[in-house]
Amino acid sequence: MKTKAQICYNMTQVRARGSLIEKLFASALRKRQIKFRGHAKNLIGCPDFVLPDSRIAVFCDSHFWHGYNWKNRRRDHKSNKKFWIKKIEANIARDKLVSRQLKTQGWKVLRFWEHQIKLNLSKCLDKVEDLSATKTHK
Numbered sequence: 001m002k003t004k005a006q007i008c009y010n011m012t013q014v015r016a017r018g019s020l021i022e023k024l025f026a027s028a029l030r031k032r033q034i035k036f037r038g039h040a041k042n043l044i045g046c047p048d049f050v051l052p053d054s055r056i057a058v059f060c061d062s063h064f065w066h067g068y069n070w071k072n073r074r075r076d077h078k079s080n081k082k083f084w085i086k087k088i089e090a091n092i093a094r095d096k097l098v099s100r101q102l103k104t105q106g107w108k109v110l111r112f113w114e115h116q117i118k119l120n121l122s123k124c125l126d127k128v129e130d131l132s133a134t135k136t137h138k
Helices: 004-012 020-031 071-076 081-104 114-119 122-132
Strands: 049-051 056-059 108-113
Touching: 020 049, 020 056, 020 114, 020 122, 056 081, 056 114, 056 122, 071 081, 081 108, 108 114, 108 122, 114 122
Parallel strands: 056 108
Antiparallel strands: 049 056
């Protein structure tokens, strides 16, 4: 069991951008010569990757922060349970809202879980390429 100080330190090390899964994804996009912008602040939700020409927004969602398998995992929290459940459920709700709003603005939204990126990055990129082949015209 980790001490409160260890948990606090670990949480301070979590960054909003530049995570391992984002670095893997960015590197793979570059290898496939897919042009992208990272963290588009001008779009709701600040997508991790944006392909402006194809109007594709890509999110790389970590299991912990975005609530992967939440119905089963919400019981995993041992300390400060009320806080974490509220926080992660708010993140889940926000993710759904952001995806819905981007779609109504004409964006195609892709969300990949961290295990998808780590275990089958090629398949994730295939989805990006397939979707970019069907460009949205104004």
